[in-house]
Amino acid sequence: MIPSKFDYVRVNSIDEAIQQLQQLNGEGKLIAGGHSLVPLLKFRLTEPGALIDISRIAELKEVRKEGNRIVVGALNTHFQVANNQIVKEHIPVLAETVRQIGDIQVRNRGTIGGNIAHADPAADLPAAAHVLDAKIMIQGEDGAETMDMESFVIGPLITMLPENSVLTAISFTIPPSHTKSAYLKFSHPASGYPVIGVAVVAGVDENNMIDYAKVAITGVGDVAYRATAVEEKLLGQELSETVIKEASQYAAEDGEIANDLFSSEEYRRNLCKVYTERALKAVLF
Numbered sequence: 001m002i003p004s005k006f007d008y009v010r011v012n013s014i015d016e017a018i019q020q021l022q023q024l025n026g027e028g029k030l031i032a033g034g035h036s037l038v039p040l041l042k043f044r045l046t047e048p049g050a051l052i053d054i055s056r057i058a059e060l061k062e063v064r065k066e067g068n069r070i071v072v073g074a075l076n077t078h079f080q081v082a083n084n085q086i087v088k089e090h091i092p093v094l095a096e097t098v099r100q101i102g103d104i105q106v107r108n109r110g111t112i113g114g115n116i117a118h119a120d121p122a123a124d125l126p127a128a129a130h131v132l133d134a135k136i137m138i139q140g141e142d143g144a145e146t147m148d149m150e151s152f153v154i155g156p157l158i159t160m161l162p163e164n165s166v167l168t169a170i171s172f173t174i175p176p177s178h179t180k181s182a183y184l185k186f187s188h189p190a191s192g193y194p195v196i197g198v199a200v201v202a203g204v205d206e207n208n209m210i211d212y213a214k215v216a217i218t219g220v221g222d223v224a225y226r227a228t229a230v231e232e233k234l235l236g237q238e239l240s241e242t243v244i245k246e247a248s249q250y251a252a253e254d255g256e257i258a259n260d261l262f263s264s265e266e267y268r269r270n271l272c273k274v275y276t277e278r279a280l281k282a283v284l285f
């Protein structure tokens, strides 16, 4: 439980962080809240030569509205995101999701950027990110770039973050004003992480026809996914309990569902259907 020896450097800007990463030539690791990295260090699952502390970079703490999107700086903690007025007003499913992460200490230290960059398959945040068409904003030695969630997280703890780069912010689409949203989670009794988490943003038109449906699921496999098969079954249908129940049967179609000591694949597939149905009903009725 004692990490290997490492150096520590604190940086005050994104450029400085990139320079440090370059100088350390693969030996440097960024640290934000430390809530995922420190356990890995203690188990010696990662042994960087130096930690580059980005936690005081002011430019990573902004939250702003840009046209039809909300841009949330990577260093905002879960607590700050949950209580941010702009987030609560425009993308409430994000606030509802981060409120359910860990406990108060975790929410006070853990950051939204660290959560996405760590790519834990059991993290809550990716479900909300998927239903809000999140774009991951990155600054690296070749300038700025943006990736969507599907291209950014490619496996458990594996992302496409380029070498010597900083995840600077995540930008989320503001859903149409007539939609509602929910995040429904079944927590693992020991860890509190989701065994399943389902995020939904959906709405009906003036004729009670479903005209907007985004559904995403986290926790059940190696990566979170958009349940597009469910969305397709819902869109254009008149809202009814039967339509929701039938569409929810497709909730596991788009994911690779895992099997582990806590729950079998069959059990998780069933959770996908049950929790999707519950989340859709919570939003649409």
Ligand SMILES: Cc1cc2nc3c(=O)[nH]c(=O)nc-3n(C[C@H](O)[C@H](O)[C@H](O)COP(=O)(O)OP(=O)(O)OC[C@H]3O[C@@H](n4cnc5c(N)ncnc54)[C@H](O)[C@@H]3O)c2cc1C
Residues within 6 Å of the ligand: 029, 030, 031, 032, 033, 034, 035, 036, 037, 038, 054, 074, 075, 100, 101, 102, 103, 106, 109, 110, 111, 112, 113, 114, 115, 116, 117, 118, 122, 123, 124, 125, 161, 165, 166, 167, 168, 191, 192, 193, 194
């Ligand atoms: C007891 C406990 C319970 C938890 N429960 C939950 C839960 O229920 N649900 C859940 O979703 N999460 C949970 N978490 C994780 C927590 O939500 C944090 O968000 C998560 O640990 C990562 O954020 P961090 O700022 O601490 O990142 P760190 O630990 O500092 O970093 C994690 C990784 O991301 C990299 N990184 C960090 N910031 C950046 C950046 N800006 N750019 C590029 N790379 C970066 C680091 O190099 C490192 O590899 C829990 C953690 C603990 C300790």
